[in-house]
Amino acid sequence: MIKLLKVLHIVGLIMLLVGVGLYWQSDIGQQVSGILVIALLIGVGTLIMSPLPVALVIEWSKKQSPNLGSKE
Template identity: 75%
Template sequence: MIKLLKILHFVGIAMLLVGVYLYLQTELGQQVSGMLVIALLIGIGTLIMSPLPVALVIEWARKQPSSFNSKE
């Protein structure tokens, strides 16, 4: 599961970088259709990137010893 999320994370980073490149280096951002393409690339790219950090935090939390169950 984590491997799939890592792949999606890198695809999202690539989409984000392509969107930023198109915005900064081309005239595509001056047209309405170009703005739509750039916004979709950046938006979907960040959306695809977001599950990996959450999954890593959940995995890390599960590996931590539970201090609530231990009687000291």
């Protein structure tokens, strides 16, 4: 599951970078359709990226939970 989320995270990061690159490097952001494409790339990219950190925190907390009750 984590491997799939890592792949999706990388794909989302690429989409985010392409959207920001289009905004900075081209005149496509001056048209309504260009604005929609850029917003779609950035929005979907960040949406795809978001589950991985949550899954990593949940996985980390599951590994830490047996140690909560122990006294060292």
